[in-house]
Amino acid sequence: MFKVLVSDPISDLGISLLIEASDIAVDKKTGLTEDELVGIIGEYDALLVRSQTKVTERIMSAGKQLKVIGRAGVGVDNIDLDAATKRGIIVINAPDGNTITTCEHTFAMMMALARHIPQAYLKTVGGVWDRKSFVGVELRNKVLGVLGMGRIGSEVAARAKAFGMDVYGYDPFLTEERAEKLGVKLASVEDIIRDADFITVHTPLTPETRHMIGKEQFAKIKKGVRIVNCARGGIIDEKALVEAIDAGIVAGAAFDVFEEEPPAPDHPFLSHPKIIVTPHLGASTVEAQENVAIDVSEQLLHILRDEPFKNAVNMPPVPADVLSKLEPYFSLGKKLGSFAAQIAEGPVKEIVINYAGELADVDTQPLNRYVVQGVLACHLGSDQVNVVNAMHLAKSRGVNIVVSKTQATKGFTNQVSVTLRTTKEERLVAGTLLNGFGARITQVDKFPVDVEPQGHLLLVSHHDKPGIIGRVGTLLGTNDVNIATMQVGRTIVGGAAIMVLGVDKGVTKDVLAQLTALPDLNNAKEIQLY
Ligand SMILES: NC(=O)C1=CN([C@@H]2O[C@H](COP(=O)(O)OP(=O)(O)OC[C@H]3O[C@@H](n4cnc5c(N)ncnc54)[C@H](O)[C@@H]3O)[C@@H](O)[C@H]2O)C=CC1
Ligand SMILES: O=C(O)C(=O)COP(=O)(O)O
Numbered sequence: 020m021f022k023v024l025v026s027d028p029i030s031d032l033g034i035s036l037l038i039e040a041s042d043i044a045v046d047k048k049t050g051l052t053e054d055e056l057v058g059i060i061g062e063y064d065a066l067l068v069r070s071q072t073k074v075t076e077r078i079m080s081a082g083k084q085l086k087v088i089g090r091a092g093v094g095v096d097n098i099d100l101d102a103a104t105k106r107g108i109i110v111i112n113a114p115d116g117n118t119i120t121t122c123e124h125t126f127a128m129m130m131a132l133a134r135h136i137p138q139a140y141l142k143t144v145g146g147v148w149d150r151k152s153f154v155g156v157e158l159r160n161k162v163l164g165v166l167g168m169g170r171i172g173s174e175v176a177a178r179a180k181a182f183g184m185d186v187y188g189y190d191p192f193l194t195e196e197r198a199e200k201l202g203v204k205l206a207s208v209e210d211i212i213r214d215a216d217f218i219t220v221h222t223p224l225t226p227e228t229r230h231m232i233g234k235e236q237f238a239k240i241k242k243g244v245r246i247v248n249c250a251r252g253g254i255i256d257e258k259a260l261v262e263a264i265d266a267g268i269v270a271g272a273a274f275d276v277f278e279e280e281p282p283a284p285d286h287p288f289l290s291h292p293k294i295i296v297t298p299h300l301g302a303s304t305v306e307a308q309e310n311v312a313i314d315v316s317e318q319l320l321h322i323l324r325d326e327p328f329k330n331a332v333n334m335p336p337v338p339a340d341v342l343s344k345l346e347p348y349f350s351l352g353k354k355l356g357s358f359a360a361q362i363a364e365g366p367v368k369e370i371v372i373n374y375a376g377e378l379a380d381v382d383t384q385p386l387n388r389y390v391v392q393g394v395l396a397c398h399l400g401s402d403q404v405n406v407v408n409a410m411h412l413a414k415s416r417g418v419n420i421v422v423s424k425t426q427a428t429k430g431f432t433n434q435v436s437v438t439l440r441t442t443k444e445e446r447l448v449a450g451t452l453l454n455g456f457g458a459r460i461t462q463v464d465k466f467p468v469d470v471e472p473q474g475h476l477l478l479v480s481h482h483d484k485p486g487i488i489g490r491v492g493t494l495l496g497t498n499d500v501n502i503a504t505m506q507v508g509r510t511i512v513g514g515a516a517i518m519v520l521g522v523d524k525g526v527t528k529d530v531l532a533q534l535t536a537l538p539d540l541n542n543a544k545e546i547q548l549y
Pocket of ligand 2: 069094
């Protein structure tokens with residue numbers, strides 16, 4: 020049974036997938052302090068948050084069982100990603116579910132700003148019928164500068180065009196071709212500062228975007244500009260903005276997010292007549308909250324159940340077409356790594372992964388992680404190593420990873436081979452995915468075999484002589500070990516050979532010692548693959 024802690028308000032409908040799962044127990048405890056979280060996190064396998072819970076290193080180190088942190092939303096700046104990666108905690112988010120909602124909130128803010136709606140509302144409900152103080156501006160024919168043309172920025176641009184605005188877009192990843200497709204002018208920050216009547220920001224907060232519009236930009240900005248921030252507090256320098264409004268340079272601003280949330284009661288934005296604010300409501304719609312909660316719950320379930328997943332933030336993203344080609348190999352890769360590690364003696368110095376056939380043209384980085392995970396988990400413990408920290412752990416232990424690719428295969432359409440170089444020896448295990456038959460181990464060292472990589476296996480190395488198979492069978496039978504499958508591999512008649520036996524249960528060290536003591540038998544090892 021996996022225990023999931025939900026520490027921020029997250030839609031029940033969205034997490035019903037978790038609530039109804041028979042292998043999951045969900046606890047909802049919102050509004051906890053860091054100390055309170057540290058006190059209870061130890062019993063949980065997963066933590067589900069929005070932006071309120073600050074998931075610090077302290078919380079993670081107390082979360083001894085924590086495998087995954089799910090963010091029901093986009094921004095993960097409330098989660099210490101480095102600390103999570105070091106500990107092998109997978110951080111996932113729900114990047115798509117609140118795009119439209121946040122885009123619509125940005126538009127609502129921009130229109131409210133253009134027409135002074137919050138200020139006019141307050142006066143009207145206060146009994147004052149004031150039609151002179153609130154003369155607004157039209158959006159039509161105005162230049163809108165969008166800083167950050169990702170998911171939300173692109174949707175804002177599309178709606179602005181419908182309002183007859185002239186849209187300038189800046190994003191380090193915005194190409195001329197895509198800008199043309201979106202119908203926006205590919206601009207620089209300087210172009211936007213110079214020409215825009217409205218500026219809206221839709222980037223994450225990074226060292227590069229922090230105070231992207233500050234004192235220096237306000238000195239050059241178009242007079243009368245209106246500024247919207249529904250992304251992250253700190254992208255626009257709050258202090259410099261207030262000064263620019265008071266100096267008559269900026270006409271007004273609409274902010275959903277703050278450098279510090281919630282802002283202090285004396286924060287200048289809260290009493291400024293030209294600044295309108297909302298309390299980080301960008302993602303707060305029924306639809307978005309359901310979407311993000313469903314997305315994150317689905318991936319969280321996959322991770323807890325050790326199934327392939329997407330949207331990991333502390334791992335490089337994998338394009339969908341690459342993922343669909345690699346996903347079937349994840350389990351095989353992990354098992355080959357594990358098999359090789361279980362038979363190799365001595366500390367591992369190098370892991371050589373070779374991909375042959377149809378995998379030769381694919382970016383196999385995600386699959387490399389599974390192979391390395393399989394190798395390291397054998398020595399460091401499967402609860403200590405996962406696809407998130409496998410590469411980090413290998414590097415920190417000085418294990419070299421070499422990846423090679425070849426088009427040619429020995430009769431298979433695909434083959435993955437893992438060679439472990441240790442201080443004592445070099446061992447190789449190769450496998451393939453057979454259409455309709457699933458995963459197979461096709462080679463151990465120089466010996467061809469055909470073995471299903473599953474359950475308890477015994478690897479016996481011996482001399483190819485009559486009678487030896489019988490002796491092994493008799494010894495195992497005497498010790499109540501049932502042989503389910505058996506494969507013998509040799510390269511020349513009468514030379515060195517191996518047996519790979521599938522057995523129904525694990526064997527004791529004593530049985531392995533008895534096997535090794537049989538005449539003409541060199542070695543016997545047990546391998547467990549799950
Ligand atoms: N107010 C709210 O409740 C919500 C806020 N957000 C925030 O909105 C922001 C945007 O979210 P998405 O569009 O989903 O993210 P996204 O990742 O799709 O887009 C961000 C874009 O910013 C661009 N970017 C990065 N550095 C830049 C720079 N120096 N200059 C210009 N562009 C730069 C990236 O290339 C990317 O295209 C994030 O900060 C997110 O946390 C998202 C949802 C709700
Ligand atoms: O998704 C995001 O990045 C947001 O800022 C939304 O935050 P929230 O889930 O509303 O606390």
